[in-house]
Amino acid sequence: MKHASVLAPSILAANHAHLAAGARTVQDLGLKWVHLDIMDGHFVPNFSFGPQTVAALRKGSSLFFDTHLMLDEPHRYIEAFAKAGSNLISIHIEPSYDHAATLARIHALGCQNGIVLNPGTPAEAIEPFLAQVDLVLVMTVQPGFGGQPFRRDMLSKITQIDRWRQERALSFRLEVDGGIDLTTGHECRVAGADTFVAGTSFFGATDQPAVVKAVASW
Ligand code: DX5
Ligand code: ZN
Numbered sequence: 001m002k003h004a005s006v007l008a009p010s011i012l013a014a015n016h017a018h019l020a021a022g023a024r025t026v027q028d029l030g031l032k033w034v035h036l037d038i039m040d041g042h043f044v045p046n047f048s049f050g051p052q053t054v055a056a057l058r059k060g061s062s063l064f065f066d067t068h069l070m071l072d073e074p075h076r077y078i079e080a081f082a083k084a085g086s087n088l089i090s091i092h093i094e095p096s097y098d099h100a101a102t103l104a105r106i107h108a109l110g111c112q113n114g115i116v117l118n119p120g121t122p123a124e125a126i127e128p129f130l131a132q133v134d135l136v137l138v139m140t141v142q143p144g145f146g147g148q149p150f151r152r153d154m155l156s157k158i159t160q161i162d163r164w165r166q167e168r169a170l171s172f173r174l175e176v177d178g179g180i181d182l183t184t185g186h187e188c189r190v191a192g193a194d195t196f197v198a199g200t201s202f203f204g205a206t207d208q209p210a211v212v213k214a215v216a217s218w
Contacts, residue, residue: 003173003194007215008033008066010177012048013146013199019053022203023061029212034063035177035197036086042072043095044144051077051084058085066090066197068116068177070143075102082109090114090137093125103132114175118142119151123160133172135195136161140188141178146199150179155191162192182214189218
């Protein structure tokens with residue numbers, strides 16, 4: 001099956017003194033998803049915000065909170081993000097912990113789950129989990145910072161994961177994150193992606209409604 005395209009702006013690129021205003025901008029444009037980047041200074045060399053901020057955003061927003069945990073020990077924080085109001089929680093494959101149990105725990109807490117892989121991680125690493133997830137997130141930059149250039153060499157990984165999805169009649173969403181704009185996002189759409197995280201290109205756009213319209217037409 002082919003999912004309709006979803007644009008998930010990352011408020012990492014919004015004004016951090018006014019994150020609620022960033023989320024409001026997304027909602028007022030008629031979008032349904034917002035992407036929340038959580039960084040621990042270990043798994044990635046940067047910090048962002050934590051569950052308390054997510055909970056505060058939840059109070060003023062009905063958006064679908066697509067929460068991307070860039071953490072060395074994500075299993076320790078699943079409950080905190082679920083309680084804070086996340087709708088989907090995605091965890092990286094790279095650190096060692098019980099991935100299957102953590103994905104199951106996300107479901108048990110009433111959230112959708114996702115598995116994420118870095119540019120240097122082969123698609124085969126997440127293959128055993130495909131039947132268990134609602135979303136696969138292919139990083140198209142090394143995570144940690146917004147504003148990096150899109151890694152075109154990730155397109156074949158997207159194609160591979162989409163092929164497995166079709167062969168196995170699975171229905172997880174296939175999301176891309178990093179350096180996504182209307183050009184690179186469309187290349188990912190052609191390769192099989194359906195969910196598009198955009199930070200810099202979205203919050204820096206002069207005509208955001210045009211961006212929303214373009215992605216909806218993919
Ligand atoms: C990267 C984050 C991304 C980031 C994308 O570490 O996971 O979600 O916000 O930002 P852009 O769209 O600027 O590459
Ligand atoms: Zn992200």
